[in-house]
Amino acid sequence: MTVLAHDLEHEDAFLADAQQYRRELLAHCYRMTGSVHDAEDLVQETYLRAWKSYKNFQGKSSVRTWLYRIATNTCLTALEGRRRRPLPTGLGAPSSDPVDDIVAREEVPWLEPFPDDATDPSAIVGSRESVRLAFVAALQHLSPRQRAVLVLREVLQWKAAEVAEAIGASTAAVNSLLQRARAQLDAVGPSEDDVLVPPESPEAQDLLARYIAAFESYDIDKLVELFTADAVWEMPPFDGWYRGPHEIVLLSKTHCPAEGPGDMRLIPTTANGQPAGAMYMRNPETGVHEPFQLHVLDVGADGITHVVAFHATSFEKWGLPDHL
Known part of the structure; x- marks a missing residue:
């Protein structure tokens, strides 16, 4: 040879x-x-x-x-x-009025959802917290080098000397970057007390099923029962965000293009290690249900605490059909 x-x-x-x-x-x-x-x-x-x-x-x-x-x-x-990739809640504006016009900001490089690996459930569980939407959104507030140091040290558990060698910095610089990153993450990231219910748990599965049923039957008022009192709803690329179940329901009634039962169909899935629903909206001209939004849910002990409804043109990365 x-x-x-x-x-x-x-x-x-x-x-x-x-x-x-x-x-x-x-x-x-x-x-x-x-x-x-x-x-x-x-x-x-x-x-x-x-x-x-x-x-x-x-x-x-x-x-x-x-x-x-x-x-x-x-x-x-x-x-x-x-530029960093935010969610609407990360833009610094107060919550919006649900009956006001909604404004799409296509020029903003919005945070994107992450498809879970359906072929390897252990990989989902092992990385769940580190790809959770709230955590990744908080990381976007850090400088790239702070992000790198925090992820390598806190998620991958590298030693400071290993991180220093990886990014071409001194150990002292790495420790300083980590200290600043932790302080900033404490200010904008999820609370340590904010524990999510695993998506495969009976509680999360039940809430997701009821959430899907409310949309598919166009019984939007049912959503009030599912959200916690201070629940948050946001839907990039629209720049507004909304707090509280009654505000969320009023938003849906005011701006959702669906007109009645059957206009919306949802397939349960997971994203970012969280329960999610892939929403298809009926095209009134063809009668075909087409990809519309991916709803990623934070489920706590008392109900749904947060929904990010991402605009969707395809569900290919989730292994879902392009129409129903």
Whole structure:
């Protein structure tokens, strides 16, 4: 066997082994960017960089650690000069009046939902808190380097020295970045007391089923029973957000394009490790139900505490049909 053929064989073996980390690298890049589309591109770039620099890989760390280092720096480069991805509640405006006009802000690079891996339930449970919408939205308030340090230290449990080597900083700088990131996350992130009910639990499944039934039967008033008193509703790309079950119901009655039972159909699913409903809206011209919104729910002990209704043009990433 020639030296070239031997090297190519080793490279192929390395890349085949490295593919097992693709899903977790996708979640890592999603935490950094807040966009599943950007994350997919950045994972591709990570593997390309890994392939090109494979000959320089000396085995001083595991392949997994090496790939995370490349992915982190790929994200940091991509985030230079980019605006953060917020949810409407992160824009700093007060809650909106549900009967006012709703305004779409298409120029805002909104936070995107993250599809769970239906083929590997253990991966969903293992990464649930770290891809939770509220956590990823809070990460967007941090600088890219603060994000990188916090995720590597708090989510991946790397040592400060390992993070320092990965991002080309001193250990002291890493500790300082982490301290500032934690302080900012405490101010904007989910409370430690805010414990979500797992999506596979009977409580979450029951609430999701009742939520879906209320929309499908166009019994919007039923939603009042499902939301907690201070529940929040938001639906990017519209920039408003709404607090309280009565405000949410009034919003739905005022602005929802559905006119009666059967206009909306929802398929239960999960996103960001949370219960979700893929909503299809009937097209009045064709009678076909087309992708309309993906509702991602925060379910607490007392009911639904938060809904983000993302605009949807396709449910392909959730393995769902493009029409009903």
